[in-house]
Amino acid sequence: xxxxxxxxxxxxxxxxxxxxxxxxxxxxxxxxxxxxxxxxxxxxxxxxxxxxxxxxxxxxxxxxxxxxxxxxxxxxxxxxxxxxxxxxxxxxxxxxxxxxxxxxxxxxxxxxxxxxxxxxxxxxxxxxxxxxxxxxxxxxxxxxxxxxxxxxxxxxxxxxxxxxxxxxxxxxxxxxxxxxxxxxxxxxxxxxxxxxxxxxxxxxxxxxxxxxxxxxxxxxxxxxxxxxxxxxxxxxxxxxxxxxxxxxxxxxxxxxxxxxxxxxxxxxxxxxxxxxxxxxxxxxxxxxxxxxxxxxxxxxxxxxxxxxxxxxxxxxxxxxxxxxxxxxxxxxxxxxxxxxxxxxxxxxxxxxxxxxxxxxxxxxxxxxxxxxxxxxxxxxxxxxxxxxxxxxxxxxxxxxxxxxxxxxxxxxxxxxxxxxxxxxxxxxxxxxxxxxxxxxxxxxxxxxxxxxxxxx
Amino acid sequence: xxxxxxxxxxxxxxxxxxxxxxxxxxxxxxxxxxxxxxxxxxxxxxxxxxxxxxxxxxxxxxxxxxxxxxxxxxxxxxxxxxxxxxxxxxxxxxxxxxxxxxxxxxxxxxxxxxxxxxxxxxxxxxxxxxxxxxxxxxxxxxxxxxxxxxxxxxxxxxxxxxxxxxxxxxxxxxxxxxxxxxxxxxxxxxxxxxxxxxxxxxxxxxxxxxxxxxxxxxxxxxxxxxxxxxxxxxxxxxxxxxxxxxxxxxxxxxxxxxxxxxxxxxxxxxxxxxxxxxxxxxxxxxxxxxxxxxxxxxxxxxxxxxxxxxxxxxxxxxxxxxxxxxxxxxxxxxxxxxxxxxxxxxxxxxxxxxxxxxxxxxxxxxxxxxxxxxxxxxxxxxxxxxxxxxxxxxxxxxxxxxxxxxxxxxxxxxxxxxxxxxxxxxxxxxxxxxxxxxxxxxxxxxxxxxxxxxxx
Numbered sequence: 002x003x004x005x006x007x008x009x010x011x012x013x014x015x016x017x018x019x020x021x022x023x024x025x026x027x028x029x030x031x032x033x034x035x036x037x038x039x040x041x042x043x044x045x046x047x048x049x050x051x052x053x054x055x056x057x058x059x060x061x062x063x064x065x066x067x068x069x070x071x072x073x074x075x076x077x078x079x080x081x082x083x084x085x086x087x088x089x090x091x092x093x094x095x096x097x098x099x100x101x102x103x104x105x106x107x108x109x110x111x112x113x114x115x116x117x118x119x120x121x122x123x124x125x126x127x128x129x130x131x132x133x134x135x136x137x138x139x140x141x142x143x144x145x146x147x148x149x150x151x152x153x154x155x156x157x158x159x160x161x162x163x164x165x166x167x168x169x170x171x172x173x174x175x176x177x178x179x180x181x182x183x184x185x186x187x188x189x190x191x192x193x194x195x196x197x198x199x200x201x202x203x204x205x206x207x208x209x210x211x212x213x214x215x216x217x218x219x220x221x222x223x224x225x226x227x228x229x230x231x232x233x234x235x236x237x238x239x240x241x242x243x244x245x246x247x248x249x250x251x252x253x254x255x256x257x258x259x260x261x262x263x264x265x266x267x268x269x270x271x272x273x274x275x276x277x278x279x280x281x282x283x284x285x286x287x288x289x290x291x292x293x294x295x296x297x298x299x300x301x302x303x304x305x306x307x308x309x310x311x312x313x314x315x316x317x318x319x320x321x322x323x324x325x326x327x328x329x330x331x332x333x334x335x336x337x338x339x340x341x342x343x344x345x346x347x348x349x350x351x352x353x354x355x356x357x358x359x360x361x362x363x364x365x366x367x368x369x370x371x372x373x374x375x376x377x378x379x380x381x382x383x384x385x386x387x388x389x390x391x392x393x394x395x396x397x398x399x400x401x402x403x404x405x406x407x408x409x410x411x412x413x414x415x416x417x418x419x420x421x422x423x424x425x426x427x428x429x430x431x432x433x434x435x436x437x438x439x440x441x442x443x444x445x446x447x448x449x450x451x452x453x454x455x456x457x
Numbered sequence: 458x459x460x461x462x463x464x465x466x467x468x469x470x471x472x473x474x475x476x477x478x479x480x481x482x483x484x485x486x487x488x489x490x491x492x493x494x495x496x497x498x499x500x501x502x503x504x505x506x507x508x509x510x511x512x513x514x515x516x517x518x519x520x521x522x523x524x525x526x527x528x529x530x531x532x533x534x535x536x537x538x539x540x541x542x543x544x545x546x547x548x549x550x551x552x553x554x555x556x557x558x559x560x561x562x563x564x565x566x567x568x569x570x571x572x573x574x575x576x577x578x579x580x581x582x583x584x585x586x587x588x589x590x591x592x593x594x595x596x597x598x599x600x601x602x603x604x605x606x607x608x609x610x611x612x613x614x615x616x617x618x619x620x621x622x623x624x625x626x627x628x629x630x631x632x633x634x635x636x637x638x639x640x641x642x643x644x645x646x647x648x649x650x651x652x653x654x655x656x657x658x659x660x661x662x663x664x665x666x667x668x669x670x671x672x673x674x675x676x677x678x679x680x681x682x683x684x685x686x687x688x689x690x691x692x693x694x695x696x697x698x699x700x701x702x703x704x705x706x707x708x709x710x711x712x713x714x715x716x717x718x719x720x721x722x723x724x725x726x727x728x729x730x731x732x733x734x735x736x737x738x739x740x741x742x743x744x745x746x747x748x749x750x751x752x753x754x755x756x757x758x759x760x761x762x763x764x765x766x767x768x769x770x771x772x773x774x775x776x777x778x779x780x781x782x783x784x785x786x787x788x789x790x791x792x793x794x795x796x797x798x799x800x801x802x803x804x805x806x807x808x809x810x811x812x813x814x815x816x817x818x819x820x821x822x823x824x825x826x827x828x829x830x831x832x833x834x835x836x837x838x839x840x841x842x843x844x845x846x847x848x849x850x851x852x853x854x855x856x857x858x859x860x861x862x863x864x865x866x867x868x869x870x871x872x873x874x875x876x877x878x879x880x881x882x883x884x885x886x887x888x889x890x891x892x893x894x895x896x897x898x899x900x901x902x903x904x905x906x907x908x909x910x911x912x913x
Contacts, residue, residue, distance in 0.1 A: 316625025
């Protein structure tokens, strides 16, 4: 069976078994069962040797007792029972198994780790495994959800085009949680923990070929096979944007990686070469990971890197220009026709240049006219629209103006604003309408830089 | 009269005149009058030649018609009337005048600008002037407030110890708005616009001697007198932390400054020398300005730069270590006694090192014990407490635990967390309790770096 075909069962199973499903509320096995019993359309089989039913669903003592075919098993039992229940899942020929349980090499339990690893490796033809020591998989399309954290603590994002893999469960869950709050759509999330079988490269390869995924984000501490990763990522990263945040780039950080996911942080210089020699996109920190994901998820492909600034605050426009020169986009030079057209309809103190400064008495109409003119100017590739909502004559219908212009899909545009609750309210509303918003010029510029470099 | 004494009237006037007060709702003169008629304890005199009363307050035709002494006049009339009403305020010997009105050199109206400037310069002994083309002054202590933006758009922060001066009105107002939302206390805010008289150096000097101000933030595009600024800031910046965000550091940004506040952006290399040779603190961007203001406002003076990390998410701890090495703090090495004590009471898989990884099943008690032990360890100067609120066993009473430990004032500590609404809720609650929170490791490290460097 091809890799893709086998990994497919992790994301699109028909029937699922939860091994170690439990009656006790807020236990891992219970939360996972609840996830599947909620919106998942397939059949769910709770496995528990000590009870007859959980949440009104009949239980089986062993997964091999189930008569129906099972595509995916989620193992939630304590580490000492994992080998025996996994053996039983092999007997049943389940093609995909997620081992959520922790307590292996990451806490120095090497004997048990080796036993399980050997067993998994011997049986790769029958079954592929994600984990152990992980949150497993979320597919927002069909509610496959092995995340053992309740939704009030960890929001599940809506369905969308960002997929995310994370070696660290806790860090991965913060990203999901962030996407959920920000209303960014996620396709697939995988926390793969100690990676006894399925590793970062397998998952990236699967997601590159997954048509529901537009952009792939990854938090990686160490590579299972550096050489192979290097070879394969070259062509994979050409096919789809892959944004990578590497943990353990520092000497002491690398040491900490070893005790976290028991993986070698890998040679930092080798990683830098990787970023230079492939189209892999480097996120320097978590903020860049979030920011880059947003632009790649929402913006259409750019025609170049010439950016036009429109602002109602001179100082903010100046900070944007400073950032553009610092991080390396090109300041657009609007066409003469655009300048003349705008000069005709604007008050004389409005500065039509780059930045275009609509000044502190800017109105919604001035924004409408200016953005429209810039969208039709082929000297301009990207638009940065600064709106300081605090100025007197801007009112809330500016949201409709900008959302309407964004819906024309003429050029990639981003909106910048900063301030208090009134500003944040408008940012959120614009985000809901599909517009990408930033608070700080350097954020916007770095993101657009990564974005235009990728599509160059 | 000394500089301090004269500027004092801007912030602590007894009687105030609003010249150009208006009946028409949401006009500049009306909003300013409303500000003063609200919480300001002194007497307010609306000046308007065409009406008898506004908001039930008797008006005067000219400010010189008022019999009582006036300490501060706010001029809100159109630019063409400014010279004549200013002459009348000179007749009345008003010691402090804010000219809010725009329409001078910043829009090329040089003749009018020069006339006003000459008049102001001739009469400096009688009267000091802030503006024109500015928002003027906010003093949260006594509600002196010439900001012509209504409070629903532009939040007024609570009284506190941050003071902020801004050459740009719109940019300045975003900072106020931000402080208001984040519940950071502000003492004095000044938007000084075209700076015909009172300039950035006068204001910084005043604020350094103002006992209500603990930290000064400044957004500056150009200097009135570079040499004098250089000479004076050396000793001023030793007395109190002054954080400076310079607009127009790039070539094109410098050009834009000229058409914004009609000031020369100044030699960028000269500014870099300024940062190197004085204790002036450089904010690279608006985010750093906000972040640095927060740590200087709230944290006690540090004993050094050795930082200890406590985390419940291994990956997040690793990113913190990476940032510490990148931006240059020192990783603390906890005392043997601390390590032994914690090892005794923690489960065997908890890693007591730096970072201390309390792991994904961390509890509030584990945080309490660990933070306490670190606060008592004199090998540690600073504490970075990472709390991923998503993990199963942390509950909301962690807020009380951390706030209680912060209230001991033993060491500067910051809390890091990231995620969705559940996380943000806890961040906000901790902020209310006086704890400094960050979302991203690089933010926290850069802020603590600026902070420890200043007090070195």
